[in-house]
Amino acid sequence: MSDAESVADAGFDEWLDAAEDGKAYALECANGHGSLPPRRVCPDCGSTDLEEVALPETGAVQTFTITHVPTPAFEEDAPYATAIADFGSVGITGQVIGVEPGDVETGMTVELEITVSETTGERVIGFQPV
């Protein structure tokens, strides 16, 4: 973490802002390869022509874990469930919120909801089961 708390991470913080407004997006090249920002080049084909496309409303949990021993930045959040969910052309890692960690399952349908770390107050990508 940087000491300069006011400095944003170009691309990433704008994405979090958009996600908070319900306008999360992926970057896609003409070949349909999806990726997450910040990015200037498609990692699959090298295309530099990337377009923002809206993420689907919901995603599906591909795998998950319940973390009991966190880094200091999540000390007061543990235990928490982290999952990888697929949203159309991209996968996203986030914390599953609104349910007991033990109730998380592979295949669960979730929507994106930006939450905050109880420890640091920093924004965290969250998944809310629907």
Place this chain on the structure above:
Amino acid sequence: MSDVRVAGTGLTPFGNSPERTGRDLFAEASITAFEASGVPRDDVEAVLYGNFMGELSEHQGHQGPLMAEAAGVQAPATRYESACASSGTAVREAVKRIRNGENDVLLVGGAERMTNLGTAGATEALAIAADDLWEVRAGVTFPGAYALMAQAYFDRFGGEHEDLAHIAVKNHANALTNEKAQYQSAIEVSDVLEAPPVSEPLGLYDACPISDGAAALVLTSESYAKEHDLEAPVAITGTGQGGDRMALHDREHLARSPAAREAGEEAYADAGVDAGDVDLAEVHDCFTIAEVLALEALDLEPIGEGISAARDGRTTADGETPINLSGGLKAKGHPVGATGASQIAEVTDLLAGEHPNSEHVDGATTGVAHNAGGTVASATVHVLEVTDR
């Protein structure tokens, strides 16, 4: 193209020694390696050194020249950083330099000081081998990342925590005779299953410890070894490296390690061997599930079947292909920057008949070392063979 001989190996004990500096650890390992090799320090043409978290643990960057100095070598020195595969990549570069005729004698190794950070500090330091924006800030720790892979493996291929427990039990059993190992204690399946959870489904005994330690190798060209009449019967005959997308969520496979497969295929082809020729291997078992993924990536087990290899005895000391006879990262310890070079040292000693566990692989001629960085966004594989007794 010259064969690359392992002329000398040196390891410090791996374990909990928070007061020891990186330079002290690497000095000890290099002294042992030089003594074992019979090679004078003056002949070393370069130092290739692996380290991952020196800035965080010791406030020390630019470690190449510092470590050359610690080893008493006056030669150009470079640090290689590839997370937990740092010294594996250093070895690979050394092999290429000797093969292309650029150098005849190199000091290669790595060290890591970790326990002075404490568990939380080391967990945070290790986490930076993942994607900071998209993984670390979502709360992913390293055990967490491997737990995501373990759950994906269970969902895709079956298996359960008890299968993984057998891997931990096996590697602890192998470490009983390894005096350099961090844990020289036997454990039982029930110990693993009853241990506190770290990142479910993985618990405390599914994870390698936080370790301090160093490894050093003196590598020479075949012509130098012959000219100086060195006792160096083991050669590195194959090298390979693979890469993958940084974040797990960007990968095609969550329950496989394509980077390790790529590295393994390249190393096997380079050495002119295949998985069937492998008598023993040291694989990167930072977590129990990592050993499963490594065995499958190296074609030592079919995809989806590596989970049962330890439980069914195929990879135990008296099995068909003993895996991690040193104790592995799980029981020997995992000072991350030292690990790749330490695996080469263990395979060399096992093949040379100079390891406490050599008796289990009597007559073995071919060994493999597999070193992984991050969640296997980086991997190196080396094939070692006995060329001359």
